[in-house]
Amino acid sequence: MNTDQKAGAKVWYIPDCYYPSIxxxxxxxxxxxxxxxxxxxQDAHITLTLYFEDxxxxxxFQAVCKAERTNHIRLDKIKDANGNVVPQGVPYAIxxxxxxxxxxxxxxxxxxxxxxxxxxxxxxxxx
Amino acid sequence: MNTDQKAGAKVWYIPDCYYPSIxxxxxxxxxxxxxxxxxxxQDAHITLTLYFEDxxxxxxFQAVCKAERTNHIRLDKIKDANGNVVPQGVPYAIxxxxxxxxxxxxxxxxxxxxxxxxxxxxxxxxx
Amino acid sequence: MNTDQKAGAKVWYIPDCYYPSIxxxxxxxxxxxxxxxxxxxQDAHITLTLYFEDxxxxxxFQAVCKAERTNHIRLDKIKDANGNVVPQGVPYAIxxxxxxxxxxxxxxxxxxxxxxxxxxxxxxxxx
Amino acid sequence: MNTDQKAGAKVWYIPDCYYPSIxxxxxxxxxxxxxxxxxxxQDAHITLTLYFEDxxxxxxFQAVCKAERTNHIRLDKIKDANGNVVPQGVPYAIxxxxxxxxxxxxxxxxxxxxxxxxxxxxxxxxx
Numbered sequence: 001m002n003t004d005q006k007a008g009a010k011v012w013y014i015p016d017c018y019y020p021s022i023x024x025x026x027x028x029x030x031x032x033x034x035x036x037x038x039x040x041x042q043d044a045h046i047t048l049t050l051y052f053e054d055x056x057x058x059x060x061f062q063a064v065c066k067a068e069r070t071n072h073i074r075l076d077k078i079k080d081a082n083g084n085v086v087p088q089g090v091p092y093a094i095x096x097x098x099x100x101x102x103x104x105x106x107x108x109x110x111x112x113x114x115x116x117x118x119x120x121x122x123x124x125x126x127x
Numbered sequence: 128m129n130t131d132q133k134a135g136a137k138v139w140y141i142p143d144c145y146y147p148s149i150x151x152x153x154x155x156x157x158x159x160x161x162x163x164x165x166x167x168x169q170d171a172h173i174t175l176t177l178y179f180e181d182x183x184x185x186x187x188f189q190a191v192c193k194a195e196r197t198n199h200i201r202l203d204k205i206k207d208a209n210g211n212v213v214p215q216g217v218p219y220a221i222x223x224x225x226x227x228x229x230x231x232x233x234x235x236x237x238x239x240x241x242x243x244x245x246x247x248x249x250x251x252x253x254x
Numbered sequence: 255m256n257t258d259q260k261a262g263a264k265v266w267y268i269p270d271c272y273y274p275s276i277x278x279x280x281x282x283x284x285x286x287x288x289x290x291x292x293x294x295x296q297d298a299h300i301t302l303t304l305y306f307e308d309x310x311x312x313x314x315f316q317a318v319c320k321a322e323r324t325n326h327i328r329l330d331k332i333k334d335a336n337g338n339v340v341p342q343g344v345p346y347a348i349x350x351x352x353x354x355x356x357x358x359x360x361x362x363x364x365x366x367x368x369x370x371x372x373x374x375x376x377x378x379x380x381x
Numbered sequence: 382m383n384t385d386q387k388a389g390a391k392v393w394y395i396p397d398c399y400y401p402s403i404x405x406x407x408x409x410x411x412x413x414x415x416x417x418x419x420x421x422x423q424d425a426h427i428t429l430t431l432y433f434e435d436x437x438x439x440x441x442f443q444a445v446c447k448a449e450r451t452n453h454i455r456l457d458k459i460k461d462a463n464g465n466v467v468p469q470g471v472p473y474a475i476x477x478x479x480x481x482x483x484x485x486x487x488x489x490x491x492x493x494x495x496x497x498x499x500x501x502x503x504x505x506x507x508x
Contacts (some may be wrong), residue, residue: 008394035406051164053198069435070396072397072399072434091197092197105502106444107500117236117244121248121375124230140359142291142326159258180326239281244363248376251379267418269417269418269453270416270453346451347418366497376503
């Protein structure tokens, strides 16, 4: 078996982000997640930068993905150091930066119009 | 942290495009988006070429993604210099060309049969 | 602008194929498509090989994607030289081979349980 | 035609896994699948490792994908040597290791809130 636990990349991009402002009644609320896997032996310290269509980027959303752990970072729950949250109802994009190699997948669950819709894709790595 | 803001590619392909001609009543209309992220320091000038199954390509749909911005290009709203729009209800494909490195993701929201369905994928880059 | 129209690959793989045997009443029927884009100047001659869980592969499903055209190959409609069709209700996988470089995306629309669900991904290229 | 049947990779990662604990009445149950294609001439012996947010990885889930076959590994059905199953309702991630080159795609069908939602992506290969 392959034992290279250093696989992955340190910078990933997700162009299509959108935090729906509506959730229909039901089990799920509309949300997005930046899903990180850290297969390595050292904790990964992660910074998210948010890009918008008509304003300056928001920088400095922090997260940790411990060694040999996953972290499904919920974008409806994350806050920066000043308590800012991800804005709802506007198109945005994300750059994910890590000090350790990680693998990043982005998913969105939208229940604006019940029942629900799902989408996912690997993020785009800088190799 | 990685400071290479030049990441991305200048040509991207999306084979599966389709602009549904039906939308059910609700919050969303059926639509597609070519979601662009420009993490660099210079504005990106973008041209879309549309390929069809049985006719010549339509060229010259223009867009801009400013430096450190995202642009979620709505394909139901874009027009070429002659006012032509994306045709509905026919299979097509897109080539995205940019004068700066960008990252491109394609998404479709279909409400033909309510409630709604979502799909997304990174486009295919020429490296 | 980039003028390399030779981009793409000649072999692509799609591990998760499934042709639902059920469609709910509505505008759409459940179906899969292998969406091909040929941005080059020469017609692409394409062969699909189907892999199954417990039987020999089915070979020799043919299609053409003309120069500067797309072909959204409907898997519910394609037939091999002997008139065989894609079997319904069983897991399978596809290898796409082409004599010209192409780009391949796979999508499925499932209306087994109305309303509808969509999924898509770029296929995996051999580079 | 290309005859390189050795294409693929031996290690693949899937950061966003989730086994829903709820299924609505209907044809489908909520489930995930790790869809493997082995286009080569030798059987592939596969091991899945599961990563979590707050506990040690679960190792040693085994599967086989025979030569020139596909295996859509259902994560709601797989068991390790001790009879352990994939836990429901918690975020996790998967590393797929194989002794032969394979191609891996991950899909999820969620019927928590009827009707149903689908998502898919190629896994991330170590090349």
